[in-house]
Amino acid sequence: MVKATMIAIADATGATNHGIGIVLGNEEQNGVRVVAVQPGQGAWATNAFQPGDVITKIGDLLCAGMSITSIEKLLRGVAGTVVKVTLMKKDGMEVSASVTRGSSHYWQGAQERDDLKNKLNAVIADKEHEQSESHLQLQKVKHELESMKLVKDKAEESLRSEVGAHNNTKKALDDARASLSKAEGTIKAQEAIIKSNAKIHEDLKADLMKLREANDLLQQKLITQEKSREQAETREKRAQDALLAEVEKTKSLDKRRQELEKDVVDLRNKFSAQGDLVKPELDALKAKLQEKEKSHENAKKNIEELQKELKDLSAKHSLNTAEYKSLMDKNAALNQEIMSLKESHEKITRELNEVKDLKSKACNERDLVKAKHASNESELKTMKDKFAETSKKLQSQSATLQETSQSLVKAQGDLKGAQTSLQTWQKRGEEAEKKLSKLQADMQAKTLEANALEAENKELRKLKEKHETLSRDVSNIRSDCTKAKQLKEDAEVKCTRAMATHDKLKEDLEKVISERNDLMKKFTSVEQTMTSKIAELLRDHKEKLWELNQLNLSLEADLKRYLELPDECGVGMRIDEIMKSYVPNGPAVRQIRVMALTPGLSADMSGAIRVGDILVEVNGVKCQDQSLTEVRELIMGPRGTRVTFKIERIEGEKISISGSELNIDLSLQSLQSGTSTPSELASKSNSSPSLRALIFTATLKRGSWGPHHCLISPEEQDVIARGGWTHFLGPDGGAPTALYYTAQVELEATNASKSSRAEPAAGVKSLFPFF
CATH class of the missing domain: 2.30.42.10 (PDZ domain)
Structure with a gap:
């Protein structure tokens, strides 16, 4: 639709509305007089037209007695086409000139219009390609449905194999009974082994308890030794701190003594002349110095005592570390013994658990064999009953099948006759279509020759009547073909009904109801996914179509604006x-x-x-x-x-x-x-x-x-x-x-x-x- 509207706009406004670029004036006896010639148009390009010339003929038609509007209609036409015009000059000479309608500049706009058309065609081709892809996707869905049907047939075959497997289970049951008797003998032998292992297990438990108690005592001793070691370390740190403090005190005292000695020397130098006055002060200073020296000696004694204590503590610390190492070695040996005992204990417990598992498995197998045996016997009975019923149904339905097969043979004979008649009618239809195509070619040739003549119009009407009679014959042939097709379809329907009855008999024999439901679920899920995909594709198409419509509207607006302007601007x-x-x-x-x-x-x-x-x-x-x-x-x-x-x-x-x-x-x-x-x-x-x-x-x-x-x-x-x-x-x-x-x-x-x-x-x- 977009392409058609664009072509219609272009043709309606531009292609069919071009003259030769002259202005007509008064009507003369033998034609119409030319008043002016427009530059850039077809008449101006020939150099044959001058103001004052009289147009006497247009093609083979005489212009005498014709109105200006009718002459303008004859002169106008598709841009680029040629019209032959005969002129009478002012001196009475007749000149004929072939003039092209429109101007060369028109084709610049026409080229741009063709480009727009090509773009539209490309967009339409893309949309058609997308439509074909969606059609292919639908065909894929159909193929998937057919594959689902094949899966259904496979499921039916698997049901038959399960019936065979049921017979095999009977044999397996007999084998299981024999293996059960053997398993009971092995269970009794293993129970005797379990009783002997239980006594060994109790002895190992008692040994383990003793070892755990010894380990606890060792751990307590280790804890007390660690505490004493930490206390010794704290004492040693305190003694070191006290030593450092005393050393710093002695250093400060030495500095102070040196300062006082300097002061004394200075005082002696200053007051050497006044010795009597300074003596009491000097005595006081000496007394202070003696006291400081005594305190310094006491500090040295304290330092020596602290150093002795430090040596004693370090000796004790070394003894404690040696004892700690020996205890740790003993602890490691005890841990190794405990680990070996644990491993032996675990082995015994594993053996006991394995024996218990074997016993429980044997019991379970015995129960399962009994249950399977009972269920198999019940299934055998039901199967026998159903087999008897189905055999009766088969006997009754075999008779119906024979009847349907006879009707099928008759239908096939009818089908063959219908097919032969169809072929004959198709041949006749093809011959009639060939005749039609020939007649249409003749009609086109005659319509091109006859543009405005009444005699040829009458012949065309006769040809149309012949065409109508032929089309009636063709419609009759087509109706006969459709009847033959209907007969073929009816025969196919009868065949499908017979096949449906046959399928029903198969469904009664085989139990495929559960699996068919599963297949239907799968089919619905596939159908839903495909519908969602198709919906998404449709949404995308709608969005793209909307975009194309918007683009089309903008292009139409540009075209209208472009064509409304004059040629010279x-x-x-x-x-x-x-x-x-x-x-x-x-x-x-x-x-x-x-x-x-x-x-x-x-x-x-x-x-x-x-x-x-x-x-x-x-x-x-x-x-x-x-x-x-x-x-x-x-x-x-x-x-x-x-x-x-x-x-x-x-x-x-x-x-x-x-x-x-x-x-x-x-x-x-x-x-x-x-x-x-x-x-x-x-x-x-x-x-x-x-x-x-x-x-x-x-x-x-x-x-x-x-x-x-x-x-x-x-x-x-x-x-x-x-x-x-x-x-x-x-x-x-x-x-x-x-x-x-x-x-x-x-x-x-x-x-x-x-x-x-x-x-x-x-x-x-x-x-x-x-x-």
Whole structure:
């Protein structure tokens, strides 16, 4: 549907609505007079049409007495087709010319339309491929169902094998009884061994108890020895600390004594003349010194005693460590004996447990054999009863089977007859279809020859009547074929019914109900998984179809907007010439400025051109040397073709529009007069202020085109050297990302009167979007 609607839109608006590019005026006696010839169209390309010529013939039809509307209808048609026109010139000469409808520029738009069609066809092909894949998945599910049926048949065979296994179990029961009698003899022998081992076990228990008591006593002795050792270590540490403290005291006393001796010497030197006065003080000092020496000797004695105690404690500690090592060796030997006793005890307990397990297993086997024997006997009885019942049913149903087989033979005979009749009817149908195809080919040939003739229309009606009679014959043949197919289907239904009765007899004989339920559960689980998968596929298809519909709507909108524009158009900007002076009391400069942008056209959608920009060149032609109308003619051209602008944008200009006037305010103080353009003004070396201008080229498509059809490149080497390309988001801050060009242009000048270099003005960064 998407593809059909797109083709319909394109054909309805473009392909069948093209003339030859002439304007018709008054009706003459022998035809219609040509008033004007449009440039770029088919009539203009032939150079045969001139205003004032009279069209006398179009093809083989005379135009005398025909209205202007009917002649226009004859001239219009599919773009690219040729029409033959006969003209009468002003001098009476008749000239014939073959003219192509439409213009060559139309095919540029048609090529883009074909590209859109190809994209749509590719999307449709992808969808068809996905549909075929889903069909393959459905076929896989069917194959899985068939494999499940095979599993069911295998289960039936396994049931039969289980019946055989049941007979084998009877034999196994007899063998088990013989083995039971043997096991009872071995159990009695093992019970005698158990009784003898029980006495050995009790003796080992008593030995173990004695060993445990001896081990506990040893552990208590070890604990007490460890405590005494820890106490000795603490005493030794305390003695060492006391020794260190006494040593430090003696050191401090020695220092103090030395200081006092120095003081005494000083006093003797000072007061040698006053010996009588100093004597009592010296005696006091001597007494103090003697006391200190006594205390020092006492401290030395205490240190010697402490050292003796330390030696005694170290000797005791060595004795204790030797005793501890001997006790630890004894403990290790006892532990080894205990481990060996434990291992022997564990072996005896294992043997006892094994004997007990054998006894319990023998009892269990005896009980199981008895239970199996009873159950097998009951199953044998039930099987015999059921076998008798099924044999009766088989006898009764064998008679029905014979009857159904006879009916099957009859049905097969009917089927063969129906198949032969079907083949004959199919041959007749093929012959009739061949005749039909021949007649259709004849009809197409005749319809191409007869375009507007009434006689040929009558013949076509006769051919249509013949075609209807033939189609009736074909429908009768097809109805006969369908009847034969119905007969075949009825015979197949009878066969399937006979097979169903046969399957029921099999199901009565075999017990497959439980396994069939399991298979049905598996089938339902597989079916659920497949339905979920199909649902997911359908959701994906719906989402993709929605996306395609959205894309189709956007494409339709673009097509409508594109086709509504005239063939000769611009880029959507209004220009005007202004006289602007950049120097106070200086000469005015002629400039062609952008006054306004039309929304929805290339200049506005590109984002590169602004109101107030100066047009320097259009397609390499300088605007300074052209008039305003000539510049407009340069901008105008066929829809979809490219036009290149060289644009100058002055930094610091404040632009405002009041009505149709453009007000420009440039904050420059004293500029040199005699300059023509802002770029020339900025390049002068003797101008004191700085004028910054950004010059770039923008290539746009004529008509309504998006930002991706716009190309921008810097022109000046100064811009290329100083600028840099950086990525930013779009003007609204969101996707799609746009490429912005950042250029810094600094034009510096020096004063002729000053020898020193002037300070450069601050750099101005100019940002404009580049898509």
